[in-house]
Amino acid sequence: MSITFTLNGALRELPAETPPAMTLLDWLRAAGLTGTKEGCAEGDCGACTVVIEAPDGARAPVNACLMTLGQAHGLALRSVEGLSAPDGAPHPVQAAMLAAEATQCGFCTPGIVMSLYAHARMGGDAHEALAGNLCRCTGYRPILDAVAALPVAEDTAPLCPTTDITALGPPEHRFFLPRSLDEALALRRENPGAWLLAGGTDLGLRFSEHRDNPAAIICLRDVAELRGIAAGPEGFSVGAAEPYAALLDQIADDTDFAALAGLLRRLGSRQIRALGTLGGNLGTASPIGDALPPLLALGARVMLAGADGTREVAIEDFLLGYRRNALAAGEIIARVFIPRPAPGAIFAAEKLSRRHDQDISAIGLSVLLGRDGDVITRARIAHGGCGPMAARAPEAEALLQGAPFTEAQARAAGEALARAITPMDDLRGTAEYRRLAARNLLLRLYWRAARPEAAAEIMALPTPHAPRFIAP
Amino acid sequence: MNAPLAQGAALAHDSALGHVTGRAPFADDVPEAPGMLHGALLLSPVAHGRLGALDVAAARAMPGIVAVLTAQDVPGANDISPSSREVEPLFADGELRHHGQPIALVVGGTRDAALAALAAIKPEIEALPAILSIEDALAAEAYLLPPQEIAVGDAAGAIAAAPMQASGEFRAGGQEHFYLEGQIAIAIPGEDGDIAITSSTQHPTEVQHITARVLGCDFNRITVRCRRMGGGFGGKESNASWVAAAAALAARVTRRPVKLRLSRKADMAATGKRHPFLYRWRAGFDVTGRITGLEAMLAADGGHSLDLTGGVVFRALTHALNCYDVPAVKLRALSLRTNTVSHTAFRGFGGPQGVVLMEDVLRHVAAATGQDMEAVRARNFAGGDNGSKAPYGQALEGDLIRRVYAEAMEDAGWSARRAEIAAFNAQHPFLRRGLGSFVLAFGISFGLMHLNQAGALVHVYADGSIRLNHGGTEMGQGLNIKIAQVVADAFGVPISRIRITPTSTAEVPNTAPTAASTGSDLNGWAAHLAASAIRERMATEAARLWEVPVEVIGFGEGRVFVAKPGDNRAMDFGDLAHRCWVQRISLSATGFYRTPDIHWDAKTMRGEPFFYFSYGAAVVEVVVDTLTGEHRVLRADLVQDCGRSLNPAIDRGQIEGGFVQGLGWLTTESLYWDKEGGQRTLGPSTYKIPGSRDAPPDFRLRLLANAPARADTIFRSKGVGEPPLMLATAVWNALCDATGLTALDLPATPERVLLALEKRRA
Secondary structure, eight states, X not given: OOOEEEETTEEXXXXXXXXXXXXXXXXXXXXXXXXXXXXXXXXXXXXXXXXXXXXXXOEEEEETTTOBHHHHTTOEEEOGGGTSOTTOOOOHHHHHHHHTTOOSSOSSHHHHHHHHHHHHHHOOOHHHHHTTOOOSSSOSHHHHHHHHTOOOOOOOOOOOOOOOOOEESOTTSEEEOOSSHHHHHHHHHHOTXXXXXXXXXXXXXXXXXXXXXXXXXXXXXXOGGGOOEEEETTXXXXXXXXXHHHHHHHHTXXXXXXXXXXXXXXXXXXXXXXXXXXXXXXXXXXXXXXXXXXXXXXXXXXXXXXXXXXXXXXXXXXXXXXXXXXXXXXXXXXXXXXXXXXXXXXXXXXXXXXXXXSOOOSEEEEEEEEEETTEEEEEEEEEESSSSSOEEOHHHHHHHTTSBXXXXXXXXXXXXXXXXXXXXXXXXXXXXXXXXXXXHXXXXXXXXXXXXXXXXXXXXXXXXXXXXXXXX | OOOOOSTTOOOXXXXXXXXXXXXXXXXXXXXXXXXXXXXXXXXXXXXXEEEOOOXXXXXXXXTTEEEEEOGGGXXXXXXXXXXOSSOOOSSOBSXXXXXXXXXXXXXXXXXXXXXXXXXXXXXXXXXXOOOOSXXXXXXXXXXXXXXXXXXXXXXXXXXXXXXXXXXXXXXXXXXXXXXXXXXXXXXXXXXXXOEEEEEOOSOHHHHHHHHHHXXXXXXXXXXXXXXXXXXXXXXXXXXXXXXXXXXXXXXXXXXXXXXXXXXXXXXXXXXXXXXOEEEEEEEEEOTTOOEEEEEEEEXXXXXXXXXXXXXXXXXXXXXXXXXXXXXXXXXXXXXXXXXXXXXXXXXXXXXXXXXXXXXXXXXXXXXXXXXXXHHHHHHTBSSTTSOOBOTTSOBOOHHHHHHHHHHHHHHHTHHHHHHHHHHHHHHXXXXXXXXXXXXXEEEESOSSGGGOEEEEEEEEOTTSOEEEEESOOOSSSOHHHHHXXXXXXXXXXXXXXXXXXXXXXXXXXXXXXXXXXXXXXXXXXXXHXXXXXXXXXXXXXXXXXXXXXXXXXXXXXXXXXXOXXXXXXXXXXXXXXXXXXXXXOOOEEEEEEEOOSOEEETTTTEEEOOSEEEXXXXXXXXXXXXXXXXXXXXXXXEEEOXXXXXXXXXXXXXXXXXXXXXXXXXXXXXXXXXXXXXXXXXSTTTSOOOOGGGSOSEEEEXXXXXXXXXXXOGXXXXXXXXXXXXXXXXXXXXXXXXXXXXXXXXXXXXXXXXXXXXXXXX
């Protein structure tokens, strides 16, 4: 019944009475490992970043504030305390931060160090590596200098504890880690009030901010049928409990899905994508779920598993309203099938937010246009943040379908879209802004098709990190 | 002997290793004392209301709850006002004045127990109509203070007589500090009513004063200590005091150690922010763009209580003309009372809200006269053929204004890039690039005269190691290393001999906050004076030993020597320290400094309130997506005057970080209050400070060379904490340049930009 994980190379077997819904952050700090900080308790600032080390050496940064101890079970974790050499000498990542003079107040620093510890092994874009970490002092320049000077990571083979345990926690706070769909469905039947937990990047707020401690949690992480990505010529079948990071890895170099990959790179941060899942986005059915508009545009299908077997529904039929979906009592979202766009199709997945990285959408707009020469044969347009739920825009689709893609046509479709949606005024934008922006995103799509040589957006202008400092 | 001097050396932050390893402890990281209790705050759910019965019995009866404290439980004054010009309640008493105002403190054995008990308190509340905007407050004439006004000449007459006129109205938003470490205080009761407080505060002395006021005890019972903050930015100048006072009250009542750590949400709901401003102005000018008359109203939303609003508005007013000369002006600054959180100090302290005014004016004048904004800017700089004094009478250095501007323009390659950008804009269907500049003259000193003082305490131990304590606080800005450099030079020892110690009211009393860019100016001098006093005594002893005049005793490279040709006598600094101890010579001294020469007459609104001005200039390039309003900075060229920099590495960090913080204020950081006055931006998921991609990728900075401070500052350096934040104002101008907009409210979010463009299209 004990939660077991490896932390900084040492096996930790927690006392049986430890509540599995306790956040990893709270546990670390109570255990005296105070290098990991609480900055926001909502998974946005990254001061609590720790790293999951996979047996193959892969490293994934996660927010310890959103991760429960139950989810840590069976993993190998590293916190900032586990980086320095036994004699206290800084780890090469820490040395790079020191050399770049990349600290001021130092509160965000351990989290940034951990993100860079993962980045040193996994590589990629520096801003993507830092999107989940806020620094209020430095203005990031020295941190980016440190990223540029990061040493190549040493190979490590972390030891994950082997465990057969699928039920954790004291009797009043059970945390189940079923291995199969049958087990998971049986647990749902036996524990009708249990919370279903996939990555926990949304549900985690119940623990970190609201301090909830439910009687039972069914964590879907280890359900084999809900994991893995099966690639075929028609598209991908993605396990509902597969983290976004895996999906992004799968499509990163697939030109047909370049727009989806671009959107996923802006979905949360690496910390969020290491845990967050498509299943979670679908289950929440929020009108601003980032993944929903592209799934709608691509015509994704959702596989639902229940006691009576599985059924497949088109995503339009799955999303029913504001945070409502077609999941029946006792059902679990098993997989999502994402069809590959037809050859020559235009596919775009847009997101507008106040900040480019790690921000919740004001609106999302995804468009799939099938083409025969100049003529659009098929249009699927889907929006998010423009009404109670992510949905398609049939009026705009009808205007584009069967006509050449011209500026006038794009404008007319944009106007139709703006008329059809019912956005609200809230902190992410006024209804007026959302209407204008939705309209203009269709225009922008036209320009991208018409002027492929021009920069497609502000982030497309090349801007290498190039600081200069002249002191007397 | 030419010993390398520590001053001016680019030494790294003294805690850098602790930062990267996570071993540098913040207040919440210190192991908890046995029996520690934890607090949680009940906050007002309404913006304005009458608070009736407050039954806390149910909460008190919850498991693990030790006390529930309200206004009734305050033994001293329920008043946390930093100015003492009005009562500002610690806990709401009778009236609820803003959404998020503390009503009660629940104290329990664990933080979770305390948080869980909050729901058991059901206060009786009768909601009242609330003033939620500057416009509402203007209409209701709801003032925190009488208007402050600076006038020179006949502004109305000058505007009327000018060949051309223009007017404008715009607004600048507030800004949440978003220090990564939230507010926290730990209070530990001692004997006879003593309380020791660890506080994340920029102002330990005020924490001491306000805690004593709340508890009704002498200041000498309260000791406040701060080793480091996880960021401050002004947010821990006055707001740390009430958090500490609440913790101390709980410690007094329960006789147990109490920690009060605000969640991010509670912190953002209950603590003040940068003041939002509304501006209305009228200007008269000629066809060359020379502005001859200006009338302006600067209206600040001070929130529900006074806090530091008087000072913030004073600074906005004194910086409203920035580095420009207008012969006839009437500047009127209003401090408005609304039912929002009490707005407070934030890096720049009203300066940023002051200096944006003239940018709006210059932009409009450029548009009206059909000129480039840069021509209008240069036409109106103070000095040269124009007047050289600020409207309250203090002289500006027109040569430095022109120098920083010219260097920034040259570094940026303005003219060449203008052409390149025009070519880009002509061919791109919807992206528009633009250039903007900004020039700053920022007055350094506290507006409140008595705060311009500092103390330090230096001990030399008998082994020659040195313990340094001063009244300034470390919030990441690198103050401690700068002061240590000053002391290392005074003794001629390596920096490693200096031990930096936590700020404490027990070691240096009666201090000023670490604020207003004065930290190293004030504390640097105080530490220098303390160290010099000890050095003098040590030199006297060395002179006695070597039978030479004291004037020839030198200190350097960790040694003390006879600085006379042919005389090689020398000894280790530590050996001399030991000798002094044996000879019964005091090796401890305090240092005290007060800024000379500054003065202000509040009746005439004239004086020289600043010891000196810090100058800076920026040129920024942006790109704007005119279909979505999205934008970003592509390049920034900054020139900043640091006098003779005490530490260029630390100053670089302040400048770059300050600029990006200003960029946030002007672009992404948008606070949102709902129609009921509830704040809806209470965490980083909804309130967006800049991320790494938002900083200028091409980020160029030049420290102004050969510009030692003309005032007698410590080693002729200049304060640099706040000025660079304002350099980001160039971003606003660049956005207007890219879009062709003349008016654009701040923060210029993508939404604001797109709506402004749409309005123009219509």
